[in-house]
Amino acid sequence: MLKFFYSNGSSAVAAHILLEEVAASYEAIKVSIPNGDHLAPKFLRINPKGRIPVLLTPQSTITENPAILEYIAATHKDGATLPLGPDAQAQARSLAAYLCATAHVAFAHNHRGRRWAEQDASVKDMQSNVARNLTDCARFLEQEIDEGPWALGRTYTYCDPYLFLMARWMAVVGLSITAFPKLSAHHDAMLARASTQKVLDIHGLS
Structure with missing residues (x-):
């Protein structure tokens, strides 16, 4: 089970769409940037950058949209969203x-x-x-x-x-x-x- 941290209207929208597109099994966890939740100690332990989005996988914590998007595509090949070659x-x-x-x-x-x-x-x-x-x-x-x-x-x-x-x-x-x-x-x-x-x-x- 993946855990996906997002804030409404943030750039996390991109990865969130892809998770749905490939029918990933994931838990979405809202972190409100307007409320400052991304700077709270609890979240900073997950991502010291204090940025959204974040994807927790069984193996690691992935930050930055390009890396998160490519990981989702590479691990859900039935969705065919990873370019070939x-x-x-x-x-x-x-x-x-x-x-x-x-x-x-x-x-x-x-x-x-x-x-x-x-x-x-x-x-x-x-x-x-x-x-x-x-x-x-x-x-x-x-x-x-x-x-x-x-x-x-x-x-x-x-x-x-x-x-x-x-x-x-x-x-x-x-x-x-x-x-x-x-x-x-x-x-x-x-x-x-x-x-x-x-x-x-x-x-x-x-």
């Missing part, structure tokens, strides 16, 4: 890494600026550039992802729930995914899946 797997890792290290960080500057700066002016400067930076990320992804219907082509992979978060990140700062046809089509395809709808309902986002 080293080249396709490298492409999947590349996309997941970009979403984690570039797109998500660009979004985090909107409300987590204190991670990087102390001066109010510096935080406000970061916030003022979030929309531009996310637009740049969306423009890059629009060029890089396959014609679809999925991020890497005709087969749904563990990257797809992660890419799905782009629309939410953009919407928070007043941007629309509809300006990017491939990203918009991908978002619609994700919304049509039962796994996505179930998790959006759990997170109060439906």
Whole structure:
């Protein structure tokens, strides 16, 4: 039995969707970021980073979305969400890494600026550039992802729930995914899946 720690509306939505997509056997444990539960001693013993999501497996504790997503895909092969072959797997890792290290960080500057700066002016400067930076990320992804219907082509992979978060990140700062046809089509395809709808309902986002 896997144990999955999440906070409503956080980037944990991606892994949560994948767990449902592959019909994993797991226990979902809510950790409220707004309430500061992720910084409580009990949770920090599980993940000293104080970050969500976290996946506890029978063997280890896994943190960071790219690692969690790939683990779920690799251990639930009946779900066929792990790309086949080293080249396709490298492409999947590349996309997941970009979403984690570039797109998500660009979004985090909107409300987590204190991670990087102390001066109010510096935080406000970061916030003022979030929309531009996310637009740049969306423009890059629009060029890089396959014609679809999925991020890497005709087969749904563990990257797809992660890419799905782009629309939410953009919407928070007043941007629309509809300006990017491939990203918009991908978002619609994700919304049509039962796994996505179930998790959006759990997170109060439906």
